[in-house]
């Protein structure tokens with residue numbers, strides 16, 4: 558058996574030798590997952606507090622989603638959209654009914670869903686606002702994360718993601734997140750839309766001031782700009798509601814989802830929009846070989862069913878409130894601020910703490926996997942299936958690690 562010869566050190570060495578160094582992962586080599594737990598190749602068990610950036614909201618290897626994958630794989634996996642397939646229409650209806658958006662366009666990765674939204678906003682501006690060809694502008698937010706394509710990184714404000722990869726796609730303007738005056742100052746007759754994470758995930762679970770999204774909704778109506786919320790990380794239950802924008806009682810014109818739409822099993826993403834907005838796409842104007850394939854549709858359908866049937870969104874709200882209350886109660890000189898909503902928290906550490914990574918490494922040693930974001934923030938985002946006992950165990954550990962005199 559190869560498992561007896563596998564060990565972390567050898568696999569890490571192999572990865573370092575042959576892999577591109579585009580990540581700096583924790584040195585833990587995982588080989589199995591179930592629910593909120595993952596195991597490394599030495600057999601050590603961990604609670605997963607990243608959940609693959611919220612792709613695994615339903616828990617690792619959920620049997621129902623795995624079942625949907627394996628059953629569908631046996632009969633039909635890919636047709637391309639040149640032909641129709643029987644799993645695509647029911648998923649469209651399910652997504653539309655569940656989210657209230659009339660129209661659905663399926664892609665694969667999150668970045669592709671965002672690219673789709675960008676194209677839709679631009680074309681809407683040309684078709685409906687009389688913007689001159691090639692002049693459409695989109696307003697985005699400081700601290701954003703929308704993916705890794707050349708267009709998307711072009712409007713990132715994180716140097717690491719942009720340096721050395723220009724030239725960038727024009728037509729984007731960056732406003733300070735949560736600053737309405739800064740945003741207003743960027744609007745002109747060529748502005749076709751605003752792209753925003755209702756809560757910034759990679760930014761470190763950053764929540765805009767109360768009322769900001771509501772005001773933004775009104776502003777977009779006033780200027781006939783399409784409002785698109787990127788809910789790839791914040792959506793599908795992470796914040797205790799289906800979408801994070803619900804906390805402000807607004808509805809955007811379009812929304813991007815991905816990650817948990819797959820339950821972590823097979824990449825699938827979507828751009829959801831009102832009928833009027835989605836009208837911009839006509840045959841040939843957009844597409845993807847794998848977008849809407851039957852395997853993805855079967856998986857996404859099961860992933861959505863699990864969210865609903867296991868009441869994971871409600872669980873996220875109640876367990877999340879408990880988690881954040883417990884985290885806020887931690888008395889540690891290292892903690893600068895705790896932000897959070899639902900089963901999602903960002904613990905921002907003081908600069909004197911020496912960065913979040915060493916705490917993540919300590920937690921790893923003790924059996925809890927967290928990944929630092931933006932150097933100083935520990936993000937907590939466990940699968941939504943996590944139990945109260947598992948949460949208590951983890952927060953006890955976190956408390957110990959953050960209060961240890963060092």
Ligand SMILES: *Cc1c(COP(=O)(O)O)cnc(C)c1O
Nearest residue numbers: 666667668702703704787789790
């Ligand atoms: C992860 C993420 C993306 C990109 O998704 P990929 O599947 O990695 O392309 C886009 N937007 C947000 C908010 C994300 O968190």
